[in-house]
Amino acid sequence: MKEEIIIAGFGGQGVLSMGKILAYSGLMEGHEVSWMPSYGPEQRGGTANVTVILSEQRISSPILNSFDTAIILNQQSLNKFESAVKPGGNLIYDGYGITTPPTRTDINVYRIDAMDKSVEMNAAKSFNMIVLGGFLKISPIVKMESVILGLKKSLPERHHHLIPMNENAIKVGMDIIQKMN
Amino acid sequence: MSEEIKLMKGNEAIAHAAIRCGCDGYFGYPITPQSEIMETLMDEQPWKTTGMVVLQAESEVAAINMVYGGAGCGKKVMTSSSSPGVSLKQEGISYIAGAELPCLIVNVMRGGPGLGTIQPSQADYFQAVKGGGHGDYKVIVLAPASVQEMADFTALSFDLAFKYSNPAMILADGVIGQMMEKVVLPPFVDRLTKSEIEKQSPWATYGKPASRKPNVITSLELESKDMEQRNLKFQAKYREIEENEVRYEELACEDAEYLLVAFGSSARVCQKAVELAREQGIKLGLIRPITLWPFPTKLIQSYASSSKVKGFLAVEMNAGQMIEDVRLAVNGKVSVEYFGRLGGIVPTPDEVVEALKAKFL
Numbered sequence: 001m002k003e004e005i006i007i008a009g010f011g012g013q014g015v016l017s018m019g020k021i022l023a024y025s026g027l028m029e030g031h032e033v034s035w036m037p038s039y040g041p042e043q044r045g046g047t048a049n050v051t052v053i054l055s056e057q058r059i060s061s062p063i064l065n066s067f068d069t070a071i072i073l074n075q076q077s078l079n080k081f082e083s084a085v086k087p088g089g090n091l092i093y094d095g096y097g098i099t100t101p102p103t104r105t106d107i108n109v110y111r112i113d114a115m116d117k118s119v120e121m122n123a124a125k126s127f128n129m130i131v132l133g134g135f136l137k138i139s140p141i142v143k144m145e146s147v148i149l150g151l152k153k154s155l156p157e158r159h160h161h162l163i164p165m166n167e168n169a170i171k172v173g174m175d176i177i178q179k180m181n
Numbered sequence: 182m183s184e185e186i187k188l189m190k191g192n193e194a195i196a197h198a199a200i201r202c203g204c205d206g207y208f209g210y211p212i213t214p215q216s217e218i219m220e221t222l223m224d225e226q227p228w229k230t231t232g233m234v235v236l237q238a239e240s241e242v243a244a245i246n247m248v249y250g251g252a253g254c255g256k257k258v259m260t261s262s263s264s265p266g267v268s269l270k271q272e273g274i275s276y277i278a279g280a281e282l283p284c285l286i287v288n289v290m291r292g293g294p295g296l297g298t299i300q301p302s303q304a305d306y307f308q309a310v311k312g313g314g315h316g317d318y319k320v321i322v323l324a325p326a327s328v329q330e331m332a333d334f335t336a337l338s339f340d341l342a343f344k345y346s347n348p349a350m351i352l353a354d355g356v357i358g359q360m361m362e363k364v365v366l367p368p369f370v371d372r373l374t375k376s377e378i379e380k381q382s383p384w385a386t387y388g389k390p391a392s393r394k395p396n397v398i399t400s401l402e403l404e405s406k407d408m409e410q411r412n413l414k415f416q417a418k419y420r421e422i423e424e425n426e427v428r429y430e431e432l433a434c435e436d437a438e439y440l441l442v443a444f445g446s447s448a449r450v451c452q453k454a455v456e457l458a459r460e461q462g463i464k465l466g467l468i469r470p471i472t473l474w475p476f477p478t479k480l481i482q483s484y485a486s487s488s489k490v491k492g493f494l495a496v497e498m499n500a501g502q503m504i505e506d507v508r509l510a511v512n513g514k515v516s517v518e519y520f521g522r523l524g525g526i527v528p529t530p531d532e533v534v535e536a537l538k539a540k541f542l
Contacts, residue, residue: 060452065529
């Protein structure tokens with residue numbers, strides 16, 4: 001198993017923490033993991049992205065130019081990373097604010113309206129967990145138990161009471177993701 | 182007793198490793214992309230547990246001179262910064278090398294020159310291995326390529342620094358500092374007691390008993406004859422380090438016709454480039470210098486002299502600095518080419534393979 005993932009969106013959408021939870025989940029299953037964020041001024045109001053790799057083997061480059069999966073949360077990131085998905089790979093995007101949807105036909109395109117759903121659920125902060133759920137539905141590379149353990153590891157203890165809410169959001173995400181092509 | 186596997190940033194790993202290896206003091210000033218080193222130390226509050234001092238100085242210059250003072254007392258002390266801040270420390274590093282004191286300096290490099298960018302770079306290679314400050318001195322330079330090595334090299338740097346009474350440097354960059362990977366932290370080692378310090382470093386200014394003359398820590402020698410003798414002693418020590426402390430990693434080199442030479446995060450990119458090239462039937466290998474000084478000259482010489490290797494490609498996040506040391510080692514036997522990106526851009530594995538093809542195939 002080896003999964004090379006880019007998660008990209010606006011700063012503040014929980015891009016980096018989604019990647020962190022995924023990385024921790026991989027750690028719980030004994031995989032090799034790397035988490036490489038974009039860091040710097042572009043995080044303030046601009047785009048943020050993180051490359052997460054889970055692998056059974058030693059990870060060579062933490063920086064990549066093509067990915068098995070791109071999880072895209074805004075139009076700028078879609079413009080930047082649609083072409084970086086490997087042929088046959090997966091592109092997941094949140095429909096909110098997307099004016100020009102993906103057009104590639106040699107990849108699997110999925111849409112998840114996580115932003116709308118999180119507002120509807122009155123749980124805007126679980127947005128990124130809904131997206132994570134959608135990803136895990138199409139690429140079940142880690143088990144739900146590992147994700148919960150990963151959440152415990154990556155969240156400070158004072159936030160552990162929020163874990164059931166996050167678990168629910170992941171399940172919602174699994175339900176609402178839809179294939180577009 | 183097996184230690185738990187943790188997930189953390191390279192910068193955080195350095196902080197935890199420093200506390201665990203019995204470091205007495207950290208003195209620093211914040212700068213991206215290495216601020217998590219001091220932030221983690223402040224969070225961990227080791228002054229309450231091991232007694233380690235953590236101090237945010239008023240400037241980088243103050244911090245390196247605090248290191249000079251602490252090292253003069255025989256203490257295990259360190260500082261960290263990123264490129265512009267390490268430039269400010271160069272005078273202090275020259276003095277510490279001139280006074281033959283052990284210490285650890287961490288440089289998590291960013292793009293330069295000047296204030297440059299906060300993104301990863303390797304453009305301080307010359308500064309680290311060729312001096313940086315004034316005078317004929319050398320700093321032992323270790324280049325980690327993983328979060329695990331950030332942790333491991335912290336303790337190793339201190340060991341080497343004390344073994345040779347010489348400053349040691351960890352030369353990392355924004356990639357290794359900011360990325361999270363698995364790491365097993367080293368076991369806790371107690372800080373040295375005063376009597377242990379007296380035994381380990383009898384030259385140190387730990388407080389003069391009536392029984393001996395004062396110890397003097399200085400880099401100043403007004404008599405040229407004496408200063409030459411001092412320099413000759415330094416040079417003898419440097420030759421000993423070159424003889425004993427070269428470290429490197431070879432990847433897929435046995436049957437390689439072409440060899441990449443890369444350190445730190447560039448070496449990680451190159452590992453992937455080797456995988457890609459091998460898939461295309463190109464016999465490519467990678468030499469990763471772990472010590473940048475002392476440089477693995479003999480290893481590269483031996484590959485250059487073998488009949489198999491047709492060329493070397495130095496891959497660096499700078500305009501071609503380490504390539505000079507590769508060329509000195511190869512000494513014209515085969516062609517040595519350069520590929521790199523500048524100013525904070527990290528090359529991709531594909532770019533490395535394309536560069537190899539363009540130069541050699």
